[in-house]
Each structure stands twice: as structure tokens, then as C-alpha cells.
Amino acid sequence: MTLAAIIAVLFLGGVAAWLVERYRPGASRWATLASLVVSLVLLAQLWASATPGSAHHWWQSLEVAWIPRFGISFFLAVDGLGFLMLALTLFMGLFGLVMTWSDIRFRRGFFYFNYLWTLAGVVGVFTALDLFLFFFFWEVMLIPMLMLIAVWGHEERTFAAIKFFIFTQASSLLMLIAIVALVYIHFNASGQVTFNYLELLDAQLSPVSAWWLMLGFFVAFAVKLPAVPLHTWLPDAHTQAPTAGSILLAAILLKTGAYGLLRFTLPLFPDASIQFAPVAMAIGAISVVYGAILAFAQRDMKRLVAYSSVSHMGFVLLGLYALNTVAIQGAVMQMVAHGLSTAALFAIVGALQHRLHTRNMEQMGGLWTELPRLSAIALFFAVASLGLPGLGNFVAEFLVLLGSFGVDHWITAFAALGMVGAALYALAMMQRAFFGESRRTTTAADQKGLVDLDLRETLAMLVLAAFLVFLGLRPQPVFDTAAPAIARSLAPVTAVEAAVTSNSTDRPTTAANWPAATHRGETP
Template structure:
């Protein structure tokens, strides 16, 4: 019942925060803090499984599960399950939820109760997405996380928030309906084969269909997930949504919601449609490599700092798509690491951009310049996360991108070389951001905040929250093996159908990094 308790606590916390703010001003923040902290404590009950030796565990073994009858006439059940992959992503979700709440503690000035209601319901929907193993329930949580995020952008966003919210809704809702059609089609095909109507993930893994049918059903899932990822050319909603969203909303989008698309590809698309996924892999890898380079080029061309970070997400998530469809253990493990490292580093960058906008009332780097001497703590921390974003060795982003490229090189050397160019682009836009905002000369009139008084540097609360993320990136870079150990059985279970051979206990064991590199040669 722990999984259900986590989701229920977040849903109930959102309702209580909305109600509490109407009776006691300022209580919604503390209620939200307690709800997310309580959910994190509940999740950490699984820490013993995360650190246990899973050598003898079969691939795809659930750590915990809950299955209740919901709509039996249509084979729909309330089926929640957790494994290592889900644990890592839910831990990222809750920690980034805490970070976003703490770092923007004083930024919400109106309708705070309703803001934190939507904030917590977005987190609850994401946790549901990472644990739902009934496809109808998965779609339900997929929609639950989208609507509150839409409201966060539309109500508390910036000058063009309505346009950005509508664009976000059209892209995500259209792709969601396409996924729903694919889900219903998969269930119907399974019904034709067995005479049983079910939305259960484990049952649908055994569905039999023709290659052509599988290809079209796979595309329905693929398009829905790459829109959320996002991948080129269906990425255009992301820069507008990120730029216009409030800082807390940008953190949720970058650190958490984008990962639901990658999770869907790994959990559902690859195992449900192995033959179609293998046939489509060269095209998917090409899209990923184009996204890596294209996102870096567009990020380099931006004047708006928030828009620059948004386009950098397109580039970084291209590495995730590339790694997933390289279809070997090393690349997929690198993609999982990229989800975590990108979530941490980009959340910090959006928090820093939000802090600058709050102080300067602008995101235009041409109106900044020479900020290093005025806000040294903010500038130093921004430099750390900028070099983390470009893939500095010793940090989690470097491990992730190195493994993705290493695994991709075994699958397709040309695509790996093209994607490696994106690393050069990352260095260019990250260092240009630091030069223009913190070291270079201001090219326009000074912001209003700088005319009357000196800029305030990061306070203790903001500094502590950002340093926590910096330590997390260092730990991911210097000791990545625990992440690989935790996610290894889930990764093995996802690629088992693609390899066309059963995975024995020795292959399902959490492989050490050196063993993964060796195994990728065989993959």
C-alpha cells in the first residue's frame, strides 16, 4: 500500500493546501512541504531494496505492487507496481518537487492555495505515470499530470502565458489521444487472439499481431512519448512553455515531465512492440541525433536566457532518445543516467534564471553583463551548472552522454559521430551564456532593478537548495554504479524481447560498468 499512500498523500496535500490558504494565509506552502516530505519518507522505505544485492532477481521483478479490480467488465484494474527504474524516477520527482517548492518559496504572490493544489496534483500524476501498470490507468494519470501543469502556465505564467498554455495543451492532448487510440487497438488485437479484454501490461506483453499492425500501434505510442520528450520536429511547444511558465512550473517541466516521455518509450514502446521498435530504431536514432545538434544550435542563437536553457533540454533529451534506440545495455543505462542528471542540472539552471529575472525583471542576456562582481554566489553556482550541462568530466551529465555515445557507436557509428558534434555545441552555448550574462559588457540600458539599488545575491535558503543539487551531480558523476545497479533489472526486462532470447539469472544481475561495456559488444 506504500505506492498508493504516496499518491494519495500528494493528492490530499493539494486539496488541503487549497483549503488551508483560504483560512490561514501562508499555510499552503507549509502543507505542500509536509506533503512532499512525507511522500519522500514513504518512498525511502524501499531503500533497503535499492541497496540490496539483486544478483538472483529475474529481469522485470517488481519491488512492490498493488492490484485491485476497478472496471472488470472491460478488464481494467487499479494496478500499481514499482521496480528500480520507477524508484529512481519517483525519487527524482519528489526531490525536484521539494527543490522547486523551496527555491521559489516567496515567488507566488496570488492564489497561492490553488497554485500549490496544481503543483502537488502534477507531482501525484507523475508518480502515477511511473507506477501504473494498467494501460487505462496509465492514460488516466497521464492526463491528470497535464491539466494542472496547463493551469500553472496559464494562470501564473508571464506575458504570453495564454498562448504558451494553449500550444502546450494542443500538442500534448493531440498526442495523448493518438496514444489512447493505440492502446485501444492493442487491447482489441489481444482480444481477437485470446477472447479476453484486458488493459493489464503483463498480459498485453504476450499480444500477437502482424508486423504491419505492430508498426502502426508502435507509432501511436512513439509519437505521444516523443512529443512529451520532446524530439524534433514536435518540440516547438517546449521553448514557449518553459519561457512563459513560472519558475516552479519550469522546474517541473524540465526535471520531471519530460522524463515521462522517455519512461514511456522504455517501459511500454520497446517491450510491447519489439520487432517494430527494432525496425524503427535507425529512424529514431536519426531523430535523436538531429535533436542533439539542432537543439544546441538553437540554444546558441538565443538572447533570452530561459529560452536558451529550454533549447538545451531539446539537445539533452535527444541523447535520451538516441540511447534508448541504440538497443544495447550500455546506451540504455546511459539514457537512464541522462534522465537523472538532466533533471538535476536543468532544474538548477531554471531556478537560477528565475532568481535573475526576479531581481532584474528581464531574461535578456544583452541587458545583463558584468554580474559576477554584483552577485558572486549566484554567478559561481551558475558556472558550476553551466559546465555540468556541457558535460564536464566528473559530473553525472558526462557519464550519461559518454555511455550513450559509447553504446550508440556499437549500433551505428555515423549517428554516434553526428551526435558527438552536439557536445561541441553544448560547450558553445553554455560558455556563451556565462560570458554574456556574468562577464561581458552590458549592451543595452540597465534593468530597472539595477538603477536604484544593488542586486541581492542568493540567500541562505536558495544557496542551500542549489548546493544540494550540485552535490547530487557530483555523486552521480563520481559514483554512478548504484544507479546502474538499481535500474539494471528493469533495463534487462525492457530489452529482453528485443534480443529474442530469455535472460538467465546471471545476465539479469546488476552488471558493473566494465561488464556493461563488454556486454554491449555482444548486444
């Protein structure tokens, strides 16, 4: 019941935060803090009781009939991959709360209600193994995030919220159609109506059906990732969202797209995924380079960090569709490391905007002398973002490129250019904002000087920095935790590739069978 308890604590905590603010101003923050701490304690208990090396696939599972007539159940389960995503979700939720403790000045109860419900929806997404329940939580996490942007966002928040809603809802509709079609095809073949993921893995699909259903899932997850050209909602949403909303978007919500691809798209449609893999890898490589170029061109620091997320998540897409363990381990590490580093960068931008009332780097400069603590921390996370050896981001990107190189040399070489672009935009951001001469117009309100990060903000940042150093120097615990889940997700793909290779053993290598034979770097 631990998984259900975590979701319930977050849902009920959101309601409690909304209610207590009416009677005692400021109490909603403490209710939110209590909900997150209790959830982390429950997650720690789950980790302590887990047996990752056992033959049982899931560390913990709960299945209760919900709508039996349509084969819908309340089916939650967690394995190593799900645990990593849950830990990232709850830790980043706590980090966002601590960093923005005093930022929300109006309707705080309703803000923290939406904040906790977004987290509850994400936890549901990472644990649901009934596709109807998965879609339910997918929608639950989107609506509160829409409210966070629309109500507490910045100048153009309405436009950003509408754009976010249109992109996510349109792609969600495609996924819903694909889910219903998959269930219907399975029903025609087996006579059983079920939304159970484990049972749908055995669905017998024609190549054409599998191809179109795979595209429905892929588009929905690629929008959330996001991948070029489905990324255009992200810079606007990030720029206009409040700092806490940007942290949730970057650290958590983007990861639901990558998780969906690994958990659902690859195992459910292995044959279609193999055929589509070269296209997906090309999209990932283009996202890496395109995101880096646009990040370098930005003057708004928040848009720069937003486009850097497009670039970094491109590595995730590239690694997932390389369809080998090394690259996918790198993609999982990138999901964790990017969540830590980019959340910190958005928190830094939020802190600067709170102090300077601008995000335009052309109006900054020389901040190192006035804000030395904030500037030093910003430098650490900037070099983490560009992939400095010894930090988690470097390990992730290196493994993605290593695993992808044996699959497609040219796509991998093109994606590697994104690492050069990352160095350019990260160091340019530091030069424009923190070094050189000050280009800030001093007002009467600034006469007392700027206030550096306080103890609360500094400790929160240092905790994330310590995690990134640990991931860079000791990544093996993450690899060991995720390895069984990755192996299960790759098993259907490996089986299809083995069958194709076996069938083509007695045939000469031709243009027709070359891609299947060489997909994972194997000699045809």
C-alpha cells in the same frame, strides 16, 4: 500500499493546500512542504524494504480490481527504474518549492493544488502497469500543468498554454487509440479483455499492426520527450511558465516520455522497434545538434535553457534506440542528471528575472561582481550542462555515445557534434550574462544594489551540485538500481534479434538481412 499512499498524500495535500490558504495566508506552502516530506519518507521506507537482487521483478506492487468488466485494474508497481524516477520526481518537487518559496503572490492555494496534483499524476505515470490507469495518470499530470502555465505564467502565457495543450492532447489521443487497438487485438486472439501491461506483453500482433501501434505510442512519448520536429511547444511553455512550472517540466515531465519508450514501446513492440530504431536514432541525433544550434542563437536565457533540453533529451532517444545495455544505462543516467542540472539552470534564470525583471542576456553583463554567489553556482551548472568530466552529465553522454557507436558510426559521430554545441551555448551564456561590462539600465529601484542568493536558495543549489558530483564520481549505484529493469525491457528485443540472427545464419548476407544482423553492432 506505499505507492498508493504516496499518490494519496500528494492528491490530498493539494486539496489541503487549497483549503488552508483561505483561512491563513501562506499556510499553503507549509502544507505543500509537509506533503512532499511525508512522500519522501514513504519513498525512503520503500527503498529500505526493497530487495533489488531478488528474483521477484517488482520491489512492491498493488493490484485492485477497478472496472472488472473491461479488465481494468488499479495496478501499481515499482522496480529500480521506477524508483529512480520517483526519487527524481519528489526531490525536484521539493527543490522547486524551496526555490520559489516567496515567488507566488496571488491565488497561492490554487497554485500549490495544481503543483501537487501534477506531481501526483507523474508518480502515477511512473508506477501504473495497467494501460488505462497509465493513460488516466498521463492526463492527470497534464491538466494541472496547463493551469500552472495559463494562470501564473508570463506575458504570452495563454498562447503557450494553448500550444502545450494542443500538442499533448493530440499525441495523447494517438496513444489512447493505440492502447484500445492493442487490447482489442489481444482480445480477438485470447478471448480476454485486459489492460494489464504484463499480460499484453504476450499479445500476438501482425507485423503491420505492431508497426502502427508502435508509432502511436512513439509519437505520444516523442512529443513529451520532446524530439524534433515535435518539440516546438517546449520553448514557449518553458519561457512562459513560472519558475516552479519550468522546473517541473524540465526535471520531471520530459522524463515521462523517455520512461514510456523504455517501459512500454520497446517491450510491447520489439520487432517494430528494431525496424524503427535507425529512424529513431537519426531523430535523436538531429535533436541533439538542432537543439544545440538553436540554444546558441537565443538571447532570452530561458529559451536557451529550453532548447538545451531538446538537445540533451536527444541523447536519451539516441541511447534508448541503440538497443543495448550500455547506451540505455547512459540514457537513464541522462534522465537523472539532466533533471538535476536543468532544473537548477531554470531556477537560476528565475532568480535573475526576479532581480533584474528581464531574461534578455543583452541587458545583463557584469553580474559576477554584483551577484558572486549566484554567478559561481550558475557557472557550475553551465559546465555540468556541457558535460564536464567528473559530473553526472558527462557519464551519461559518454555511455550513450559509447553504446551507440557500435550500432551506427555515422549517426553517433553526428550526435557527438552536439557536445561541441553545448560548450558553445553554455559558455556564451556565461559570457553574455555574468562577465564583461554591465549593459543593465539602472533604475531608481536598483540603487540599493542587487541581492545575491540567500541561505535557503544557496543550500538548495548546493544539494543538487553535490548530487551531480556524486553521479559523476560514483555512478554505479544508479546503474545497479536500473539494470534489472533495463534487462527486462530489452529481453523481448533481444529475443527477436536472436531469432532473426538464427534464421539468417544459413543465408548469405544481403541488403535484405543486413540491418537485422548488424543492428547491435554484431557481425552478420
